[in-house]
Amino acid sequence: MSEKRLPIAEQKLNELLKKIDTPFYIYDADAIKENATRLYDAFSWAPGFTDFFAVKALPNIHILSFLSSLGFGADASSLPELLLSKDAGISSDRIVFTSNDTDAKEFYEAIRMGVILNLDDESHIDRVLETGLPFPKTICFRYNPGPERTGNAIIGNPVEAKYGVTKDQIIGCYERAAKLGATNFGLHTMVASNELDESYIVETARMVFSLVKKIRDEAKVRISFVDLGGGVGIPYRPEDEAIDFYSLSSRIHELYDQMIVKEDLHPLRITFEMGRAITGPYGYLVSRVRHVCHKYKDFVGLDASMADLMRPALYGAYHHITVLGKENKPKDHVYDVTGSLCENNDKFAIDRSLPKIDRGDVFVIHDAGAHSHSMGFNYNAKLRHAEYMILNKRIYKIRRDETYSDYISTMLPDMEEIDGIRL
Numbered sequence: 001m002s003e004k005r006l007p008i009a010e011q012k013l014n015e016l017l018k019k020i021d022t023p024f025y026i027y028d029a030d031a032i033k034e035n036a037t038r039l040y041d042a043f044s045w046a047p048g049f050t051d052f053f054a055v056k057a058l059p060n061i062h063i064l065s066f067l068s069s070l071g072f073g074a075d076a077s078s079l080p081e082l083l084l085s086k087d088a089g090i091s092s093d094r095i096v097f098t099s100n101d102t103d104a105k106e107f108y109e110a111i112r113m114g115v116i117l118n119l120d121d122e123s124h125i126d127r128v129l130e131t132g133l134p135f136p137k138t139i140c141f142r143y144n145p146g147p148e149r150t151g152n153a154i155i156g157n158p159v160e161a162k163y164g165v166t167k168d169q170i171i172g173c174y175e176r177a178a179k180l181g182a183t184n185f186g187l188h189t190m191v192a193s194n195e196l197d198e199s200y201i202v203e204t205a206r207m208v209f210s211l212v213k214k215i216r217d218e219a220k221v222r223i224s225f226v227d228l229g230g231g232v233g234i235p236y237r238p239e240d241e242a243i244d245f246y247s248l249s250s251r252i253h254e255l256y257d258q259m260i261v262k263e264d265l266h267p268l269r270i271t272f273e274m275g276r277a278i279t280g281p282y283g284y285l286v287s288r289v290r291h292v293c294h295k296y297k298d299f300v301g302l303d304a305s306m307a308d309l310m311r312p313a314l315y316g317a318y319h320h321i322t323v324l325g326k327e328n329k330p331k332d333h334v335y336d337v338t339g340s341l342c343e344n345n346d347k348f349a350i351d352r353s354l355p356k357i358d359r360g361d362v363f364v365i366h367d368a369g370a371h372s373h374s375m376g377f378n379y380n381a382k383l384r385h386a387e388y389m390i391l392n393k394r395i396y397k398i399r400r401d402e403t404y405s406d407y408i409s410t411m412l413p414d415m416e417e418i419d420g421i422r423l
């Protein structure tokens with residue numbers, strides 16, 4: 001069971017609501033720090049342990065620089081995410097570029113920035129060569145085990161996935177990279193998303209450790225770090241159990257002793273690129289009820305929409321909802337909780353049992369600290385909303401609301417003709 005707490009005491013939240021408009025996101029950095037301390041403590045045995053925080057989960061510069069101060073690096077999936085990580089003060093050697101479908105231009109910038117390249121495809125070696133820059137000394141490959149693993153509903157079955165180098169390709173990739181001058185090698189995989197089964201993650205470590213040996217034996221390349229990916233789940237539903245970092249770590253430690261130390265592959269740096277398990281439970285979307293209406297079903301319409309939080313519409317994901325001040329009322333009404341988009345999938349919950357809802361009620365939507373604000377979009381010209389952060393028991397604004405001027409700023413005031421084309 002996981003307790004669904006409010007980010008701050010109810011009375012303080014009501015005070016805050018008098019000062020700022022809904023909807024907004026709020027992240028509890030004090031709780032993120034406690035969680036991070038548990039993670040780093042649990043893995044203190046592991047050489048050079050680092051979580052390269054998946055920037056896509058919560059790409060706010062203040063959050064990234066706060067995480068950096070706690071020992072996190074960054075996992076960036078695009079050039080703007082790389083730039084954001086650098087601007088957040090994260091040093092290049094703590095940034096991994098885990099991209100896919102990447103062109104030489106992006107690799108050029110990434111190499112110039114000195115970050116770690118994690119190549120998603122064997123042909124990316126050629127894309128790197130096309131940059132005309134010296135081949136990087138440090139290189140990592142993303143491994144896709146194919147039928148060896150099952151994946152899950154969000155990440156998909158590895159056989160169907162567009163990501164990673166296959167079992168048949170992986171040895172050749174390291175051999176080629178070594179010939180091109182690489183001397184420091186990493187091995188990455190990501191075969192789960194929101195995985196709450198500890199054993200599945202342990203099995204990923206087993207698979208990766210065994211591949212480290214195979215690469216040493218067959219490609220004659222020594223892997224110096226492994227990145228076990230992200231995908232560690234969080235308990236979105238109150239009945240879900242959180243992953244216990246200590247238990248996970250001790251099982252990986254056991255494997256490390258058996259498969260790495262005994263095989264003379266020690267020291268091997270252990271890294272992850274978790275996002276959700278670091279910040280997910282500590283973010284909240286706070287929204288107000290605009291109307292309650294009855295059609296063929298009962299609907300509660302919020303001032304937020306799926307443009308703020310798309311996970312329920314995209315994945316059918318469950319996000320727990322607390323109705324402020326009504327926590328102890330019987331949940332004896334059933335509603336679809338919707339947003340204001342002109343799109344019928346714009347629902348935060350379907351057939352959710354809630355207390356009787358009235359116009360003006362405040363909904364706190366839980367577990368919105370990862371892949372939430374960042375997945376926002378501008379359909380229906382919806383503007384993105386502000387983000388706040390609780391730090392040392394104070395509340396800071398870390399992103400303002402988007403304005404109409406922001407929205408229109410990329411549209412040119414005058415049309416620009418493309419020269420030389422006449423149809």
Ligand SMILES: Cc1ncc(COP(=O)(O)O)c(C=O)c1O
Nearest residue numbers: 054057230231232273274275276
């Ligand atoms: C390559 C990669 N790494 C890390 C992550 C982070 O996953 P999570 O936030 O679930 O840990 C993702 C998520 O999409 C990903 O695609």
